[in-house]
Amino acid sequence: CAALLQRVSESGRPEAIERSRVEGGAQQWLSISASPVLDPDGRCQRVIWRVSDVTSLRAGQARIEANQRFHDAILQSLSDLIYVLDRDPDGEFRYTYLNRSAQQSNENFATVKDWMGQRVDDVMAPEEAAVRHQMFDRALRTGESVAGEVSRRLATGSIGWANVVVVPVLNSDGSCDRIIYRATDITRSRAHQVAIEENERNWRAILDAMPDVLIVMDRPAVEDDFRVSYVNAARGALTGRPDEQLVEKTFDEFLPPEGAERLRSAVESAITERRLVDFEGDTPDASGVPLTYAARITPVYDEDDVCRRIILRYTDVTSTRRIERQLEQSERDRAIIVESLADIILLFDRDDAGDYRLSFANPPFFATGRTREETMGKRFRDFLQPDEAAAREEMLARAIATKMPVECEVNTYFGDRAFHYMTRVLPIFEGERCVRTVWRYTDISELVRNRERLEANEAEHRAVLDGLSDAVFMVDIGPDDRWTIAGTNRANLVFTGLDREELQGKTLERLARLDSNAAMSLHAVREAAASGEIVEEESPAVYAGTDITVVRRVTPLLDDEGKVYRCIVRVSDVTEVRRREATINRLGRAMDGSSDEVLIIDAGTMTILQTNAGARENLGYSDDELVGMPVWRLLPEENAESIEDLIAPLRNGETHRLNIDGNLRRKDGTTYPVETRVQLLEHDESPVYVAIVRDVSERRVLEQALARLAAIVESSADAVMSIDADGTIGHWNQAAESLFGVPEVEAVGSTLADLFTDEADTELLHELAENGGTSDAVLHLSDGSQIDVSLSAFVVRGNDGRELGKALFARDNRWRVEATQALSESERRFRSIFDQAPEGILIQRASDGVILDINQRLLEMIELPRNVMLGKQPIDLGVVVDTGVVMDLDRSLAEGGRALTAPHQLRLRSGTGQVVETLVSAQMIELNGEQCFLSFLSDVTQLRQVERDLLRAEASLRSVTQNLPIILTSWDAGERCTLATGLGLTLAGLDGDSLIGHSMRDIVGPSAQLEHALETAGPGDTGTIEVSLGGRIFEAQFRVLPDGSSVSVAVDVTDMRTTSR
Known part of the structure; x- marks a missing residue:
C-alpha cells in the first residue's frame, strides 16, 4: 500500500491493485484502488482509498476461463472446420478464431494460409469470397443459420467441396458482431457420389445396349406365377412389339400359348434339376420375318434354397446360324480347294501317346507313289527314311518350342524319284498343348535347277568379263567426292601394268597424278557423273611404250534418288579398227544399197568391222556400237568357241560358202529368225568374212x-x-x-x-x-x-477373188433351253430373298445415284410405291432428311472401294410425312459391268424412342437423389450394405463408399427398432423404423426381397422432430 501511495502521489493518476490474504483459513481477494486529490498547483493533497472484496468475482472468472479452455479443447478436437469472425471498429468481419482442423485445412489452399485478423476478401479468390458474403448477408439479414455447399480451389489446383453452416451470434438488441462459420469437408463423398451416379448410368447403358433380351422374373411364393420384374431395352426383338410393357406380366401374358407352355416346362426343368437350361426357337419379328433365338434359363435360389427368381436371356442367333451354314459350305469348299492344290498338304494329329500321326493328305501326296495303306495313321518314321524322319521331327520340335511356323528346304525321295521341296510346318495349339501340325510341301525342284543355272551363268559372266580384250574397271563415288576403284578385269591389269591389289581400293585421283591414262579416265568419269549420261571419247594412249588409239566409254549407274553412285569404264584399243576402216569404207556404199543385212567380220578376231544400213536398222545398234563387237554377241545360241566350230569348214577351205539358219539378237534383247550366207574374202592385209543376212520373220x-x-x-x-467346188466335203x-x-x-x-x-x-x-x-x-x-443346231456359212475365196470352196459351221443348241430354265429359277430365288429380307435394301447407280431396285421392306418403311421410287434419286424424292450422311457414305465408298462402310445414322421421311430413323451401311458392287451402291437400312425408330425415354427417367431419378434429404440403400441377404447414396448422407456427415460392406448394426449402432425388424421381417415384408445417423434422425422405410436382400429409403426428419418437441 505504501508503494501504491508513493506512485499515486508522484503521478497524480489513480491506480488499483489486487492482493490476496488468508482470512479464517480461506483465501480472500481484495481490490485496492487509490485516487489522488490534487490542489490547483497539481500537488497531491489527499488520497482516497477504496477496498472491495472480489473473491467471488475471481472465482467466477476462473470458472469462465476453465470453461473456455474446455470448449476450446472440444472445438480443437472436431474434424469439422470452425471459424469465428468478429466485427472490427470499421464494421468489417475478421477472423479471430480457427480450430486445429481449420488451421490444418488452410495449408491445402492456394491463397493466404495465416487467416488470423484477415478478412474473407483477403484470404479467398473473388468468386469464392462472393459466395461467403452472400451467406453472411443472408444470416445477418434473417438472424438465422444459413447452410449450403461451397467450393474452394486447393493448392494442388483441384476443387475442394464443403458443407457450410453460418451461425450469427445476436446481441440483446438484435445486432450481430460475431459470426461462427462451420465447414464439413465433403470432397471425397461428393466425388464418390459422382462416381456412383456415373457407374449407375454406365450399368444401365450397358444392359440397354446389349443385343440380347434380358428378363428377370420373380415370384413371392413357390405356388405363385413368375412375373417380370426387369427387362432391358432389347425386349422388342422377342415380342416384335417394342412398346409393349412387360413388367408384372406372366408367361401367358406376353407369349403365345405354345411359347408360354414351352417356356414354363423349361423353367420347371431348370428349377427341379438345379441347372441351366438352353433351348432354341423361332419367332417372327415386327415385320413377320422369322428369327432364330437361343434362350438360357438361370434359376436363382435364396438362403432357404427356394427358387423365387429366374433370369431369361434370349440371343438372336439368326445370323450365327446362317454363318454356321456358310462356314460348313466354306469348309466343304476348303476341302475341294485343298484337294485341287498342286502343293502337298498333310495333317498330323497328336494321339494319347504324344505321337503325331497322319490324318489327312491331299491327292498330290499320293501322286508321288505313296499309298493310303502305308501312310494314313502312321508317323513320319513309319514311312520315311531314318535321316528324313529325324529332320522332320527336328523341324516339328522347333515349331512347337517357338509356337511359330518353321520353313526350310528339304530333299526327299518318293520311290526312285528325287524331289526338292520348300517345307513349312504350322503347329496348332489348344491352350499350351500342340494338338495338330499342318505340313505344306511346295515342289521347288525347277526353282533349284534354275538357281543352279543362274549361279553357273554368273560364274560364266565373270569369266567372260575376264576374257574380254577391252580393259574394264568400276569406280564408286565416296563421301569426299573421290572415285575409288571397286573392281577390274584382267585386261585392265595388263593395260595399266599393275596387279589387282595395287588397283583395288585406290582413288582414281591418286592414280591420275602418276599416269596420263588414268587422268584421261578421271576426266571422262567426272563428265559422265555430272551429266548422268554415257560419255564416250576417243584419245591417244601409251601401252607398253607404244602409242595406240583408245575409246573410253563411261556408263554412270543411278540410285533410286537419281544420283550417280558408280561408273563403269571400258577402254577399247581401236588402233587396228581405225586402220581397217579405211580399207572397209570403200565397200560401204555398195552395202547400204542392199535390202539384206550385210556384216563384214574380221576373220582373225571375229569382230564386226562394218555394217550396212539394213543391219543397223534391224538390229537397233548404231554403227559405233556394232564396229568392234564380237559377232557371237548377236547370236543367242552361240558363243566364241561354237562360232569357231561353225565356220571351220569355210576357214579350212572345205567350202566356199556357208548357208546358216538361226536367230539374231537385237539391242533390246528380242530375237528374229534369219537365213545367212557367209563367204571368206582374201584381203590384201587380212581376210574378212562377208555375211549376207535375210530377215525371214514375216515368212515364219x-x-x-x-x-x-x-x-x-x-x-x-x-x-x-469345208465343201470343195465339186460339192464334196x-x-x-x-x-x-x-x-x-x-x-x-x-x-x-x-x-x-x-x-x-x-x-x-x-x-x-x-x-x-x-x-x-x-x-x-x-x-x-x-x-x-x-x-437342234445353229448354222452359218460363207464362201472361201483366194487372193485373186476366185472361189475356192465353201465353209459351213454348226453349233449344238441343246444347252440353251437348260441355261434359260436355270437362269429363270435363279432370278426367282434372288427376287424372293431380296423382297423378304428383314432390312431395307436399295441398289443405286454409282454415277448418278438413280434407284435401280428396292425391296419390299424399304418400301414399307418409307410408305411409297415401287413405281414412284424406281428411276429417281432419293434426294429428289424428298425421302432423305440427313443429306450430309449420304455425302459421308459416298466419300467412304470412294475411299474404301468395295469395303462395307461402318453403319451411319440416317433419317428418312415417309410418304405420310413421318420421320423414320435408320442405321445404314453400304458397299460398292458391280452389276452388268456398271458400278452400283448396295445399301442396307435397319429401322431403329422405336429403339431410339425407348433410349430417349430411359434417359429422361434416369435424369428424373438423379434429380430426386441429389436434391432431397434422403438416403437410398440396398443390403444383401447377410445384412451388409451394397449401395448407399443420397443427399441425406452428406447431412449426416457420412461417406457412401465407406459404408459398403458394413452390417446394419455397425452403421446404425444399438437400436431396438432395428433389432426387432431384423428378427421379424421376412421376404416380401415391408416396415418403417427410426434410426439416428451422424446426430440426425432418419425415418427409414424398408422392403425385404424374395432372395433375402432388402432395400430402404431413409428421410431426414430431424427438423420435424425438433419442431414437434
Missing part, C-alpha cells in the same frame, strides 16, 4: 498363222466342214464327228446328201453354202436321230 509368221488356223479349226467346239473336224456321229474318214469325200437323209435339210445346207448367212434348224441324221 505366215507359216505359224497357217498352223494356228488349222489348230483352231481342229480344236473348235463348233462343227466345221474336203475337211471335217473333230467337233463335227462328235456332233453328227460321223467319223472324218467317212465324211471326207462324201456329199451333204450322203450324210443328211432329209431332203429339206440338204436344201437348207446347200442354200446357206451358196448364199452365206446364219440359220437355226433341226437336222435329221442318217441313223434316224435329230439334233
Whole structure:
C-alpha cells in the first residue's frame, strides 16, 4: 500500500491493485484502488482509498476461463472446420478464431494460409469470397443459420467441396458482431457420389445396349406365377412389339400359348434339376420375318434354397446360324480347294501317346507313289527314311518350342524319284498343348535347277568379263567426292601394268597424278557423273611404250534418288579398227544399197568391222556400237568357241560358202529368225568374212498363222466342214464327228446328201453354202436321230477373188433351253430373298445415284410405291432428311472401294410425312459391268424412342437423389450394405463408399427398432423404423426381397422432430 501511495502521489493518476490474504483459513481477494486529490498547483493533497472484496468475482472468472479452455479443447478436437469472425471498429468481419482442423485445412489452399485478423476478401479468390458474403448477408439479414455447399480451389489446383453452416451470434438488441462459420469437408463423398451416379448410368447403358433380351422374373411364393420384374431395352426383338410393357406380366401374358407352355416346362426343368437350361426357337419379328433365338434359363435360389427368381436371356442367333451354314459350305469348299492344290498338304494329329500321326493328305501326296495303306495313321518314321524322319521331327520340335511356323528346304525321295521341296510346318495349339501340325510341301525342284543355272551363268559372266580384250574397271563415288576403284578385269591389269591389289581400293585421283591414262579416265568419269549420261571419247594412249588409239566409254549407274553412285569404264584399243576402216569404207556404199543385212567380220578376231544400213536398222545398234563387237554377241545360241566350230569348214577351205539358219539378237534383247550366207574374202592385209543376212520373220509368221488356223479349226467346239467346188466335203473336224456321229474318214469325200437323209435339210445346207448367212434348224441324221443346231456359212475365196470352196459351221443348241430354265429359277430365288429380307435394301447407280431396285421392306418403311421410287434419286424424292450422311457414305465408298462402310445414322421421311430413323451401311458392287451402291437400312425408330425415354427417367431419378434429404440403400441377404447414396448422407456427415460392406448394426449402432425388424421381417415384408445417423434422425422405410436382400429409403426428419418437441 505504501508503494501504491508513493506512485499515486508522484503521478497524480489513480491506480488499483489486487492482493490476496488468508482470512479464517480461506483465501480472500481484495481490490485496492487509490485516487489522488490534487490542489490547483497539481500537488497531491489527499488520497482516497477504496477496498472491495472480489473473491467471488475471481472465482467466477476462473470458472469462465476453465470453461473456455474446455470448449476450446472440444472445438480443437472436431474434424469439422470452425471459424469465428468478429466485427472490427470499421464494421468489417475478421477472423479471430480457427480450430486445429481449420488451421490444418488452410495449408491445402492456394491463397493466404495465416487467416488470423484477415478478412474473407483477403484470404479467398473473388468468386469464392462472393459466395461467403452472400451467406453472411443472408444470416445477418434473417438472424438465422444459413447452410449450403461451397467450393474452394486447393493448392494442388483441384476443387475442394464443403458443407457450410453460418451461425450469427445476436446481441440483446438484435445486432450481430460475431459470426461462427462451420465447414464439413465433403470432397471425397461428393466425388464418390459422382462416381456412383456415373457407374449407375454406365450399368444401365450397358444392359440397354446389349443385343440380347434380358428378363428377370420373380415370384413371392413357390405356388405363385413368375412375373417380370426387369427387362432391358432389347425386349422388342422377342415380342416384335417394342412398346409393349412387360413388367408384372406372366408367361401367358406376353407369349403365345405354345411359347408360354414351352417356356414354363423349361423353367420347371431348370428349377427341379438345379441347372441351366438352353433351348432354341423361332419367332417372327415386327415385320413377320422369322428369327432364330437361343434362350438360357438361370434359376436363382435364396438362403432357404427356394427358387423365387429366374433370369431369361434370349440371343438372336439368326445370323450365327446362317454363318454356321456358310462356314460348313466354306469348309466343304476348303476341302475341294485343298484337294485341287498342286502343293502337298498333310495333317498330323497328336494321339494319347504324344505321337503325331497322319490324318489327312491331299491327292498330290499320293501322286508321288505313296499309298493310303502305308501312310494314313502312321508317323513320319513309319514311312520315311531314318535321316528324313529325324529332320522332320527336328523341324516339328522347333515349331512347337517357338509356337511359330518353321520353313526350310528339304530333299526327299518318293520311290526312285528325287524331289526338292520348300517345307513349312504350322503347329496348332489348344491352350499350351500342340494338338495338330499342318505340313505344306511346295515342289521347288525347277526353282533349284534354275538357281543352279543362274549361279553357273554368273560364274560364266565373270569369266567372260575376264576374257574380254577391252580393259574394264568400276569406280564408286565416296563421301569426299573421290572415285575409288571397286573392281577390274584382267585386261585392265595388263593395260595399266599393275596387279589387282595395287588397283583395288585406290582413288582414281591418286592414280591420275602418276599416269596420263588414268587422268584421261578421271576426266571422262567426272563428265559422265555430272551429266548422268554415257560419255564416250576417243584419245591417244601409251601401252607398253607404244602409242595406240583408245575409246573410253563411261556408263554412270543411278540410285533410286537419281544420283550417280558408280561408273563403269571400258577402254577399247581401236588402233587396228581405225586402220581397217579405211580399207572397209570403200565397200560401204555398195552395202547400204542392199535390202539384206550385210556384216563384214574380221576373220582373225571375229569382230564386226562394218555394217550396212539394213543391219543397223534391224538390229537397233548404231554403227559405233556394232564396229568392234564380237559377232557371237548377236547370236543367242552361240558363243566364241561354237562360232569357231561353225565356220571351220569355210576357214579350212572345205567350202566356199556357208548357208546358216538361226536367230539374231537385237539391242533390246528380242530375237528374229534369219537365213545367212557367209563367204571368206582374201584381203590384201587380212581376210574378212562377208555375211549376207535375210530377215525371214514375216515368212515364219505366215507359216505359224497357217498352223494356228488349222489348230483352231481342229480344236473348235463348233462343227466345221469345208465343201470343195465339186460339192464334196474336203475337211471335217473333230467337233463335227462328235456332233453328227460321223467319223472324218467317212465324211471326207462324201456329199451333204450322203450324210443328211432329209431332203429339206440338204436344201437348207446347200442354200446357206451358196448364199452365206446364219440359220437355226433341226437336222435329221442318217441313223434316224435329230439334233437342234445353229448354222452359218460363207464362201472361201483366194487372193485373186476366185472361189475356192465353201465353209459351213454348226453349233449344238441343246444347252440353251437348260441355261434359260436355270437362269429363270435363279432370278426367282434372288427376287424372293431380296423382297423378304428383314432390312431395307436399295441398289443405286454409282454415277448418278438413280434407284435401280428396292425391296419390299424399304418400301414399307418409307410408305411409297415401287413405281414412284424406281428411276429417281432419293434426294429428289424428298425421302432423305440427313443429306450430309449420304455425302459421308459416298466419300467412304470412294475411299474404301468395295469395303462395307461402318453403319451411319440416317433419317428418312415417309410418304405420310413421318420421320423414320435408320442405321445404314453400304458397299460398292458391280452389276452388268456398271458400278452400283448396295445399301442396307435397319429401322431403329422405336429403339431410339425407348433410349430417349430411359434417359429422361434416369435424369428424373438423379434429380430426386441429389436434391432431397434422403438416403437410398440396398443390403444383401447377410445384412451388409451394397449401395448407399443420397443427399441425406452428406447431412449426416457420412461417406457412401465407406459404408459398403458394413452390417446394419455397425452403421446404425444399438437400436431396438432395428433389432426387432431384423428378427421379424421376412421376404416380401415391408416396415418403417427410426434410426439416428451422424446426430440426425432418419425415418427409414424398408422392403425385404424374395432372395433375402432388402432395400430402404431413409428421410431426414430431424427438423420435424425438433419442431414437434
